Amino acid sequence: QSVLTQPPSVSATPGQKVTISCSGSSANIGSKYVSWYKHLPGTVPKLLIYENDRRPSGIPDRFSGSKSGTSATLGITELQTGDEADYYCGTWDNSLNAGVFGGGTKLTVL
Amino acid sequence: QLQLQESGPGLVKPSETLSLRCIVSGDSISDGNYYWAWIRQPPGRGLEWIGNVDYKQLTFQNPSLKNRVTISADTSNNQVSLTMTSVTAADEAVYYCARQRTGMDWHDPWGQGTLVTVSS
Numbered sequence: 001q002s003v004l005t006q007p008p009s010v011s012a013t014p015g016q017k018v019t020i021s022c023s024g025s026s027a028n029i030g031s032k033y034v035s036w037y038k039h040l041p042g043t044v045p046k047l048l049i050y051e052n053d054r055r056p057s058g059i060p061d062r063f064s065g066s067k068s069g070t071s072a073t074l075g076i077t078e079l080q081t082g083d084e085a086d087y088y089c090g091t092w093d094n095s096l097n098a099g100v101f102g103g104g105t106k107l108t109v110l
Numbered sequence: 111q112l113q114l115q116e117s118g119p120g121l122v123k124p125s126e127t128l129s130l131r132c133i134v135s136g137d138s139i140s141d142g143n144y145y146w147a148w149i150r151q152p153p154g155r156g157l158e159w160i161g162n163v164d165y166k167q168l169t170f171q172n173p174s175l176k177n178r179v180t181i182s183a184d185t186s187n188n189q190v191s192l193t194m195t196s197v198t199a200a201d202e203a204v205y206y207c208a209r210q211r212t213g214m215d216w217h218d219p220w221g222q223g224t225l226v227t228v229s230s
Contacts, residue, residue, distance in 0.1 A: 047218035090157075
């Protein structure tokens with residue numbers, strides 16, 4: 001059972017927009033920065049969003065992040081088949097004194 | 111360009127000790143702005159944060175693994191190590207090392223990962 005809760009799966013068609021939620025508590029999301037990662041099995045996890053809403057160099061602006069209270073959201077617009085992957089949110093938990101990840105959300109682009 | 115490369119035995123027997131190394135190139139692990147983290151992914155499951163260490167050997171660990179895990183930094187050789195005792199089948203996973211930004215807690219970049227199989 002992950003400290004951060006994500007929907008197991010989401011799906012959408014090419015060109016559409018999708019959002020992935022990440023729910024936590026005041027000990028983690030409510031008081032710390034959130035980051036988001038894209039992970040394809042057999043590859044290296046890739047940082048998409050850091051510090052809630054900032055994009056690393058090279059990440060297109062189709063990807064966005066936001067945070068409100070104890071929840072965070074990853075948004076992906078203009079969906080492409082190449083966006084199919086597992087997406088994870090991550091942050092720090094002040095109660096555990098440890099890093100935490102969500103359980104992951106599998107994005108299917110139909 | 112910063113690169114991380116994990117290495118270690120791909121096969122460990124149950125109840126034995128797992129030892130992995132993460133060699134960092136392109137930057138010094140003595141940069142006080144970063145921790146160096148270990149993260150794993152068991153087959154078919156999500157990412158699990160194991161722990162981290164900074165160049166002063168300050169370390170944080172996942173409470174669920176705390177008694178079995180030791181993470182240390184070797185600044186002379188610019189590498190980080192993970193030791194996990196009493197492994198079981200539940201420890202079978204791809205193990206990644208990653209740079210973790212102090213206070214902001216994002217992880218980037220990540221190493222390629224190394225698969226650890228637990229079997230007699």
